[in-house]
Amino acid sequence: MAGSTLKIQDLHVEIEGNEIIKGLDLQISGGEIHAIMGPNGTGKSTLASAIMGHPSFEITQGSVELDGEDVLEMEVDERARAGMFLAMQYPSEVTGVTTSDFLRTSINANREEGDQIPLMKFIKKMDKQMATLDMDESFSTRYLNEGFSGGEKKRNEILQLLMLEPKIAILDEVDSGLDIDALKVVSNGVNSMRSDDFGCLIITHYQRLLNYIEPDYVHVIMQGRIVKSGDAALAQRLENEGYDWIKEELGIEDERVGQSQEA
Amino acid sequence: MAVETKWTFDSETVKQWAEKQEEPSWLVNKRLDALAQAEHLPLPDPDKTSLKRWKFTSFEKIDAEEPATQSFSDLPQEVSRLAGEESEVQNLIVQRDGKIAYHKVEQELEDNGVIFTDIATAVREHSDLVEKYFMSDAVRTNEHQLTALHTALMNGGVFIYVPKNVELQTPIQTIFWQDDVKTGLFNHVLMVTEANSRLTYLENYVSFTEEEANVNVVTEVYGGQGSEVKYGAIDNLESGVTSYVVRRASLAKDARIEWALGQLNEGHTISENTTYLMGDGSYGDTKTVHVGRGKQTQNFTSDVVAYGKRTEGYILTHGVMKDNATSIFNGINKIEKGGTNSHSEQTGRVLMLSSRARGDANPILLIDEDDVTAGHAASVGKIDPIQMFYMKSRGLSQTEAERLIIHGFLEPVVGALPIEAVKTRLAEVIERKVY
Numbered sequence: 001m002a003g004s005t006l007k008i009q010d011l012h013v014e015i016e017g018n019e020i021i022k023g024l025d026l027q028i029s030g031g032e033i034h035a036i037m038g039p040n041g042t043g044k045s046t047l048a049s050a051i052m053g054h055p056s057f058e059i060t061q062g063s064v065e066l067d068g069e070d071v072l073e074m075e076v077d078e079r080a081r082a083g084m085f086l087a088m089q090y091p092s093e094v095t096g097v098t099t100s101d102f103l104r105t106s107i108n109a110n111r112e113e114g115d116q117i118p119l120m121k122f123i124k125k126m127d128k129q130m131a132t133l134d135m136d137e138s139f140s141t142r143y144l145n146e147g148f149s150g151g152e153k154k155r156n157e158i159l160q161l162l163m164l165e166p167k168i169a170i171l172d173e174v175d176s177g178l179d180i181d182a183l184k185v186v187s188n189g190v191n192s193m194r195s196d197d198f199g200c201l202i203i204t205h206y207q208r209l210l211n212y213i214e215p216d217y218v219h220v221i222m223q224g225r226i227v228k229s230g231d232a233a234l235a236q237r238l239e240n241e242g243y244d245w246i247k248e249e250l251g252i253e254d255e256r257v258g259q260s261q262e263a
Numbered sequence: 264m265a266v267e268t269k270w271t272f273d274s275e276t277v278k279q280w281a282e283k284q285e286e287p288s289w290l291v292n293k294r295l296d297a298l299a300q301a302e303h304l305p306l307p308d309p310d311k312t313s314l315k316r317w318k319f320t321s322f323e324k325i326d327a328e329e330p331a332t333q334s335f336s337d338l339p340q341e342v343s344r345l346a347g348e349e350s351e352v353q354n355l356i357v358q359r360d361g362k363i364a365y366h367k368v369e370q371e372l373e374d375n376g377v378i379f380t381d382i383a384t385a386v387r388e389h390s391d392l393v394e395k396y397f398m399s400d401a402v403r404t405n406e407h408q409l410t411a412l413h414t415a416l417m418n419g420g421v422f423i424y425v426p427k428n429v430e431l432q433t434p435i436q437t438i439f440w441q442d443d444v445k446t447g448l449f450n451h452v453l454m455v456t457e458a459n460s461r462l463t464y465l466e467n468y469v470s471f472t473e474e475e476a477n478v479n480v481v482t483e484v485y486g487g488q489g490s491e492v493k494y495g496a497i498d499n500l501e502s503g504v505t506s507y508v509v510r511r512a513s514l515a516k517d518a519r520i521e522w523a524l525g526q527l528n529e530g531h532t533i534s535e536n537t538t539y540l541m542g543d544g545s546y547g548d549t550k551t552v553h554v555g556r557g558k559q560t561q562n563f564t565s566d567v568v569a570y571g572k573r574t575e576g577y578i579l580t581h582g583v584m585k586d587n588a589t590s591i592f593n594g595i596n597k598i599e600k601g602g603t604n605s606h607s608e609q610t611g612r613v614l615m616l617s618s619r620a621r622g623d624a625n626p627i628l629l630i631d632e633d634d635v636t637a638g639h640a641a642s643v644g645k646i647d648p649i650q651m652f653y654m655k656s657r658g659l660s661q662t663e664a665e666r667l668i669i670h671g672f673l674e675p676v677v678g679a680l681p682i683e684a685v686k687t688r689l690a691e692v693i694e695r696k697v698y
Contacts, residue, residue: 052652052656053652053655053656054649054652055648055649055651055652056649075655075661076652076655076656077655077656077657077658077659077660077661077664079656080655080656080657080658080659081658085656085657086656088653088656091653092647092649092650092652092653092654093650094650094653094654094667094668094671095671095672095674096670096671096672096673096674096675097667097668097670097671097674101667102654102657102667105659105663105667106657106658106659109657109658109659109660109663110658143671160657164657164658
């Protein structure tokens with residue numbers, strides 16, 4: 001089988017003692033694009049950050065495996081080198097470090113010692129991917145995310161995705177704050193990654209991103225769990241009808257985390 | 264040869280030594296007077312650092328051996344590499360323990376009447392000029408014991424004189440190399456830029472042994488009206504060296520100086536950098552980086568003092584603290600009465616990489632005039648864990664991510680150095696000091 005498989009089983013995640021994810025199962029393989037949708041406060045971004053090893057979140061139960069390897073035992077950088085990637089909703093600024101230097105160092109960190117990417121090859125690849133994303137040349141010499149607009153930060157996250165070519169990528173609300181043109185550009189970038197070797201989990205609040213990146217699977221998250229899964233048609237129905245019909249179907253009154261147990 | 268100890272530097276010894284070097288009588292007298300003062304003057308008293316147990320006078324002699332040759336290829340590689348390839352060297356003096364080990368000047372200097380020579384030659388050949396400026400105004404002999412000792416025992420350094428209206432295209436570089444730990448180095452850089460001249464200058468202080476040693480450095484810059492100086496320095500003396508460093512500039516009307524100082528000594532260090540904005544419209548910009556590691560204690564003071572009207576004074580200090588090191592960063596912007604319409608700003612940031620290290624940033628604004636603008640910012644902090652998470656999520660190890668963050672943090676000063684090769688050199692020193 002081509003590509004990698006990320007397998008999440010019975011995942012429970014806490015922040016400061018509050019359980020946000022409450023037993024979530026999901027499997028993403030190469031060649032598949034999954035979308036997780038859900039209203040605000042249902043645990044979408046927590047899921048993304050926790051899988052990558054964000055220091056604020058504690059995983060209290062369950063497992064995450066990449067091709068059978070225990071991801072939760074890995075350091076954050078080991079997860080990345082194993083082939084995982086997270087495009088962040090709020091990427092950090094790093095002053096004094098150019099986007100280009102950061103990317104080259106990152107690419108080399110993912111390669112064996114003595115097999116560093118040749119400078120010219122790196123520059124060519126970077127130029128090409130920046131063109132794909134319709135990014136101005138000046139990006140490469142600007143300090144990483146410093147003074148970037150919201151839209152520029154998102155493009156920069158996708159640029160990193162295209163440069164690092166992970167096996168499994170999680171995109172955490174890369175569509176938020178993008179106008180329609182930027183949304184198309186970002187979607188083109190993601191679509192250019194599509195192959196049997198690439199699996200992707202798209203976390204989004206809005207269906208419109210999925211008009212441009214067609215998902216194979218759509219999952220709805222409420223109260224820290226996946227409550228419904230389907231294909232691209234599910235996303236379309238959510239766009240047309242909202243989430244209420246799902247809540248009705250499942251007898252959920254408040255979809256947010258922490259609301260179910262008290263009833 | 265008999266081992267000399269500190270107070271065998273009596274007046275007779277100093278007199279004989281100075282006369283042997285054919286120094287003019289004004290200097291011999293100034294030395295003897297300074298030596299007498301040194302015996303009763305106190306040590307300097309930098310804010311928040313006690314110097315009681317520091318050894319500033321553990322050297323045995325002040326007169327080092329002359330290097331056997333003065334050819335570039337005979338310099339040790341670790342010294343010559345600081346200047347780059349020989350073919351790229353333009354104006355360079357290398358001194359070993361105060362004695363010339365290499366000297367090259369471009370024709371441009373001679374054509375324009377620029378003086379760039381070792382201080383011992385300068386006091387003989389340009390006695391009047393040196394006398395006019397040496398330890399007279401920007402730094403004075405009687406400030407404390409270490410300035411007095413400096414005047415008495417000065418045994419190395421250079422004199423740079425740029426005549427009126429000369430805009431030097433090629434930079435002037437120096438390498439002050441302490442090789443013999445028994446020889447105390449009292450190094451003096453005297454720089455005079457006459458009206459509307461321009462100069463770019465870069466210096467390196469280096470040593471390679473961890474044995475106990477002393478270095479005492481004074482720089483005096485006298486910036487004439489409308490002159491511009493870019494002054495870059497990389498201090499990288501080894502861990503056994505206790506050093507006292509003071510670099511000051513006194514600027515006339517509309518004169519400018521930009522300091523970019525990489526203060527990367529490994530041993531105990533007091534380092535002061537002061538710009539006196541004497542003339543109206545003068546401009547001083549100080550950028551400094553520091554890295555503290557091991558058990559070293561350092562005290563850094565950056566001062567900009569405005570006397571003139573419409574002056575501008577800027578201080579930017581970035582420090583990285585590791586291990587058990589202690590550093591005090593004092594930044595002082597002073598605007599004297601009469602310095603109307605002047606502007607001053609300072610920023611001090613300290614990045615703590617170890618909970619056992621200590622780093623204090625003390626920004627001070629002293630304003631004696633109403634009609635001015637001034638601002639300051641200071642912070643002491645650790646690496647942001649979310650930033651670290653972000654960088655590691657791209658595959659960078661903790662060490663690599665820290666390395667990038669530190670380089671980025673120090674970049675405002677590294678980037679300000681006026682020569683590309685020197686930037687690379689500073690980045691290397693930082694690299695070695697941080698990891």
